Amino acid sequence: MTRRHPVTRRGLLTGLAAGGLVLGAPGAAQARARPTATATAATAALPLRVVLLEVTPTAYSAADPARSVVTVRARVEHRGTASLAGLTARLVAQRSPTVARTALDQWARASDRASITRSSASSDDVAVGSGRLDPGGRAEVLLTLPAASLGGGAGAHLAAVEVSDDSGRVGVARTFLVSAAPQGATATPLTLLLPLVAGRDGSADGLAQAVRDRLAALVAGSGADPRVAWALDPALTAGADAAPAGAQTPGPGDPATAQATGQTTEQTTEQATDDSTRTLSDWRDDLVAAAAGRVVLGLPFGDPDLAALDRSADGTDLLDRATRAADGALDGLTGALVRTDVAWPADEAADEDLLALCLGGGASTVVLDDECLPPDADLTYTPAGRARVDVLDTSVEVLVADRTLSSVLADADDPDQVVLVRQRLIAEAATTTLQRPSDPRGQLLVAPRSFAPAAGDLAALVGDVESSGWAAWQPLTDLLDTPVPGVERSAPQVPAATARAALPAAHVAGVAGALAAVDDFATALPGSGLDAGLLSRQHAALVLLGVSWRGHVGELPTARARLASAVEALTAGVSIAAGSVRNLAAERSELPITVVNELDVPVQVDLVLRPRTARVQLDAVPRQTVAARSQARVAVPVRALANGSVVVEAQLRTPAGSAIGRPVEIRLNVRADVEGWISGVVGGGAAALLVVGLVRAFRRGRRRVDEAEHALVGGPASGSAPSGAPSGSAPTDAPSGSGEPAK
Numbered sequence: 118m119t120r121r122h123p124v125t126r127r128g129l130l131t132g133l134a135a136g137g138l139v140l141g142a143p144g145a146a147q148a149r150a151r152p153t154a155t156a157t158a159a160t161a162a163l164p165l166r167v168v169l170l171e172v173t174p175t176a177y178s179a180a181d182p183a184r185s186v187v188t189v190r191a192r193v194e195h196r197g198t199a200s201l202a203g204l205t206a207r208l209v210a211q212r213s214p215t216v217a218r219t220a221l222d223q224w225a226r227a228s229d230r231a232s233i234t235r236s237s238a239s240s241d242d243v244a245v246g247s248g249r250l251d252p253g254g255r256a257e258v259l260l261t262l263p264a265a266s267l268g269g270g271a272g273a274h275l276a277a278v279e280v281s282d283d284s285g286r287v288g289v290a291r292t293f294l295v296s297a298a299p300q301g302a303t304a305t306p307l308t309l310l311l312p313l314v315a316g317r318d319g320s321a322d323g324l325a326q327a328v329r330d331r332l333a334a335l336v337a338g339s340g341a342d343p344r345v346a347w348a349l350d351p352a353l354t355a356g357a358d359a360a361p362a363g364a365q366t367p368g369p370g371d372p373a374t375a376q377a378t379g380q381t382t383e384q385t386t387e388q389a390t391d392d393s394t395r396t397l398s399d400w401r402d403d404l405v406a407a408a409a410g411r412v413v414l415g416l417p418f419g420d421p422d423l424a425a426l427d428r429s430a431d432g433t434d435l436l437d438r439a440t441r442a443a444d445g446a447l448d449g450l451t452g453a454l455v456r457t458d459v460a461w462p463a464d465e466a467a468d469e470d471l472l473a474l475c476l477g478g479g480a481s482t483v484v485l486d487d488e489c490l491p492p493d494a495d496l497t498y499t500p501a502g503r504a505r506v507d508v509l510d511t512s513v514e515v516l517v518a519d520r521t522l523s524s525v526l527a528d529a530d531d532p533d534q535v536v537l538v539r540q541r542l543i544a545e546a547a548t549t550t551l552q553r554p555s556d557p558r559g560q561l562l563v564a565p566r567s568f569a570p571a572a573g574d575l576a577a578l579v580g581d582v583e584s585s586g587w588a589a590w591q592p593l594t595d596l597l598d599t600p601v602p603g604v605e606r607s608a609p610q611v612p613a614a615t616a617r618a619a620l621p622a623a624h625v626a627g628v629a630g631a632l633a634a635v636d637d638f639a640t641a642l643p644g645s646g647l648d649a650g651l652l653s654r655q656h657a658a659l660v661l662l663g664v665s666w667r668g669h670v671g672e673l674p675t676a677r678a679r680l681a682s683a684v685e686a687l688t689a690g691v692s693i694a695a696g697s698v699r700n701l702a703a704e705r706s707e708l709p710i711t712v713v714n715e716l717d718v719p720v721q722v723d724l725v726l727r728p729r730t731a732r733v734q735l736d737a738v739p740r741q742t743v744a745a746r747s748q749a750r751v752a753v754p755v756r757a758l759a760n761g762s763v764v765v766e767a768q769l770r771t772p773a774g775s776a777i778g779r780p781v782e783i784r785l786n787v788r789a790d791v792e793g794w795i796s797g798v799v800g801g802g803a804a805a806l807l808v809v810g811l812v813r814a815f816r817r818g819r820r821r822v823d824e825a826e827h828a829l830v831g832g833p834a835s836g837s838a839p840s841g842a843p844s845g846s847a848p849t850d851a852p853s854g855s856g857e858p859a860k
Contacts, residue, residue, distance in 0.1 A: 163229050163286070163287055164195060164196060164197025164198075164199075164201065164287055164288070165194065165195055165196070165197070165201070165250070165287045166193070166194040166196050167191055167192070167193055167194075167206075167278050167280060167288045167290035168191060168192045168193075168194065168290065168533045169292055169540075170190045170191060170192055171188070171536060172188070172189050172190075172536055173187070175539070175543060175581050175584055176295050176296060176298065176543065176584075176585040176586055177264040177295070177296055178264065178296065178297040179263075179264040179267075179269075181297070185263065185264045185265070186263055186264060187208075187210075187261065187262045187267075187294055188259065188260070188261050189208050189260045189278060189292075190257060190258070191258050191260070191290065192255055193206065193245050193255060193256050193258060193280055193288060194254075194255045195251065195253060195255065196252075197252055198252055199252070200249065200251045201249065201250050202283075203248055203249075203282045203283045204245035204248050204249065204250060204281070204282050204287070205243060205244055205248070205280070205281055205282075206242070206243050206244075206260060206279065206281075207239055207242050207243070207278075207281075208240040208260040208276065208277075208278055209237050209239045209277055210233075210238050210239075210262065210267060210274045210275065210276035210277075210294050211236070211237050211274050211275040211276070212235070212238055212266070212267055212270075213268060213270055213274075214270045214271060214274055214547075215272060215274070215544075215548060216551070217548070218545060218548050218549065221275075221293065221544055221548060222521060224275045224291055224293075225291060225541060227291065229286070238262060238267055239262075240260045240262045243258050243259070243260060245258055258278075260278065262294075267296070270296070271297070271298065271299045271302075272296060272548060272551055273293045273295045273543070273544030273545075273547045274293060274294045274295070274296075275293065276294045277290065277291045277292065278292070290537070292537055292540045293543070295543045295585060295587065298550065298585075298586040298587050299554075302554040303554065303555060303556075304546070304583075304587055304589040305546045305549045305550045305558065305560060305587065305588050305589070306557055306559040306560070306588075306589055306596070307522075307546065307559070307560055307562060307588045307589065307591065308344075308346065308502075308559060308560070308562065308590070308592070308596045309339075309345045309346065309526075309562050309564070309579070310345075310347070310348055310484070310518075310561065310563045310593065311335050311345060311346070311347055312335075312347075312566045312568060313336070313347050314348070314349075314352075314353075314663070314665060315327060315350045315352040315353050315660060316663070316665045317660070317663065317665050317666055317669065318660075319352055319356065319419070319657055319660035320657075321356060321359075321390060321393045321397065324356040324357070325393035325396040327353075328396050328397065328400045329396065331568070333400055333403070333572070335568070335569075335570075335572075335575070336403050336404055336407050337403070337407075337572035337576075338576045338579075339407070339576070339579070340403070340406070340407035341576060342576075342579055343409065343410040343411040343592070344592045346592065346593040347408075347411065347412075347413045347414065348413075348414040348416055349413050350416050350419065350420045351415060351416065351417075351442070351443035351447060352419050352446075352659070354401065354446045354449065354450075355446045356397060357397040357398065357400065357401035357404075358401070358449070405450060408453035409452030411452075411453050411454070412454045412456065412592055412593040412594055413447065413455045413456070414459045414461065414593075415443060415455050415456065416443070416461060417436060417440045417443055417478070418442035418443040418656065418659050419439055419442075419660040419662055419663045420663045420664050420665065421435065421436065421439050421659070421662040421663060422463055422620045422662060422663065422664045422667065423436070423460065423462045423463070423474060423475065424467070424471055424611065424615075424619040425620035425621075425622070425624075425625050425662070426474065427471045427474045428619065428622050428625075429622055429625040429626065429629070430626075431625065432474060433474065433477060433478075435628070435629060436477075437478065438655075439659050439662070440457075440478055442655065443457070457479070458479060458480055458482060459482045459483070459484065459516070460475035460478065460482070460483045460484070461484045461563075462475070462483065462485070463615065463619070464612075464615045464618075465489060465520075465523075465563060466486070466488070466609075466616075467483060467489065467609055467611065468608075468609050468610060468611050469506075469508050469608065469609060471611070472508045472513055472609065475513070476508060476509065476511060476513065480513075481513070481514060482513070482514040482515070483514070483516070484516045484518060484563065485504075485515050485517055485518070485609060486518040487502075487518070487520055488612060489610060490504055490515060490517055490609050491607055492605070492606050493604065493605040496604065497552070498549075498553055498558075499519070499549045499552060499558060499560070500558060500604045501558040501560075502516060502517040502518060502519060502558075502561040503517060503597075503599050503600070504517050504601060504604075504606055506609060514597070516596060516597070517561065518561040518562065519560045519562065522545055522560060522562045523561075523562050523565075525538055525541045525542060526538065526542070526562050526564055526568075527564065527565050529568075529570045529575065530567075530568055530569045532571060532574060535574045535578060539578055539581050539582060542578075542582050542588070543582055543585045543587055546587040546588035547585075547587040558602075559591060559595065559596045561596060566664055618667045618668065619667070620662065620666055620670070620673070621670060624661075624673045624677065628658050628659075628662055628677065628680075631658045631681060631684055632655060634775065635684060636773075637771050637774075638684075638687065638775065638777070639651055640721075640771045640772045640773040640775075641720045641721050641772060641777070642719075642720060642721075643719055643742065648716075648718050650687050650716075654680070654683050654687060657680055657683065661673070661677065661680060688777050688778060689778060690714065690716040691712070691713070691714050691715070691716065691720050691722060691769060691777050692713050692715075692769070692777075692781075693712060693767050693769060693781040694710075694712075694713050695781060696709075696711070698785070698786060699783065700786045701733070701755065701757050701789070702789075703757065704756060704789050705755070705756050705757075706754075706756075707752040707754055707755065708735070708752070708753040708755045708783070708785070709750055709751070710724065710726075710750070710751045710767060710783070711748050711749070711750050711751070712724065712741055712749045712769065713748050714743040714744065714745060714746065714747055714748070714749075716745060718745050719744050719745050721741070721742050721743075722743065722770065722771065722772075722777060723740050723741075723769070723770045723771070724741060724767065724768075724769060725767070725768045726738065726765050726766070726767050726768075727765065728763050728764070728765045729763070729764045729765070729766065730761070731758065731759075732759040732760070732761050732787050733755050733756065733757055733758060733785065733787060734756040734758060735754070735755050736753065736754040736755070757789035758789075760787050760788055760789055761787055762784065762787070763784070763785040763787055764782050764783070764785075765783040765785060766781070766782060767780060767781045767783055768780040
């Protein structure tokens, strides 16, 4: 249940008194800080650093000979500038166990001068090495303490390894010694949720590096225990599935590496991509094998910052995109119980508006923590990590993470802190159990998204916590099935620091614009699906909305610029071929324009032409389909209206109306009267030729008539044929039938 009014938190005075501490700082101020496994970081003023290497057994028992002696092995490191002599170490512990969880946290973060004020037990003093340490030196010590000296009470005892010289304390590591659980006490159920998220680089090489840095260890460290749940970013599985098909890095290789190895930049890039492909492929196989029988929470693609989306006008659409992009990405985890209806806001914090966004995105359950959803201040025990919140007349199921346990767990990615983390978690489980020994209340531990422990450390931690007898790991489904306790909680609230850390609204708007450009260009591709180039750029844009970008706001402008360049490089594959100046010498003509497609897929584009002056009129051009890796010549009907120079802007657009590239200027020289002048010249010439022909024909005919008349008048009188006439022919000028008179 939740209440709509805020409640004050319980004070820490009771816990402090129960812990028997003298602290060097106000308790209330420290209680609101991030819990920690130890106060090692607070002892920087001391010249020696003490690192716990081993504490055995995890839970002591004076009645069990095998667990009747507590042994602590520690390493002492000299970080000061002056040599120290007369060094001794001892293990000191409070005899009575602590009854309040707040006292555990206060001891862990106490100042380097804080001491146990109640009755305590102490080991013998042991010399540190030879008793002298020079700057930079280190030595190990082995300390033992009989379990019987800690009294008969069950629970967690405040303890410390103290190193002193003649002047006093010069080093300390605070920890906890925990007894075995008494008969009749039921172990506290614990659920562990580990993040498998891509991070800030969604390229093949970036994902492979995330595998090497974090993800391989998380899968290996939890693989043996299917009760450990995962929150999985589908960008990882999508990237791993695409890698064997020849995933490429989004840019050239490292020139420095190429020069050092004697390779070209292209060779370095190819080698890096091949290594990344193998890394992703191997990790994907490990992931599938380890997922069997495990609860896997499928996140939206890229693990978006839900709080940032909630502040954006595009938030609902962006969350829907990320959800749709994740469809099918986890289908390969055939043996896992995949849940896609659980939302995980950054830092497990959300208000009612953000919960409404989660509901709209398809979530029915949300992971929050007890700082966002604090219980009633008068509560004297730790309730189960379940709640229910009413939002928009709908009930939202909530998995309530224990912020203290989650924050302590986060320190486990430091190898020097693992033993301290283990002892703190066991102490917290013991104290929680003893609050109500017969009423087990499940608790949720959520690791931060940057969690990067060593695989062996994680596996050992999970096993040791349970072997103590105070805790028992349970699957996430068991916690989901736990009835919601009848505990009053305040309305969900986002801490101010968490709210300030959300990604800027301007960045979210920039990513939304890049996605819109990808969508517009997708309309130019015939068919229903995105091609590989568009899909990779859409995924790259979604990764830019990830929670992992929190704390790296300064890098966002460069990341957006790279995305914009990638989208522009894709659209640059479709262009208009530049040409020389065109001459139009007719009133009606055609303007030839060539559209070039350098992509591996066909495209559909609209060619839009706009003359800057009204000297020409251009007909509309129908939509053009250009085959992959080819060109298309478009003949545009044009009508000349006036003479002069004209600049026509030619722009390709997607069917959605978005511009592809920049407009191309086509220059025309219009001389529409040339056609009339040429026609007149040609027509006049033809008429002249006709007249000349007629005159010549007339004169030729007249000449033939004159020659005939001349032959009749001036021919020979005798009957002999004229010279050249055929033999025996009659004279042409003698009357028919007449003859010469006889003599």
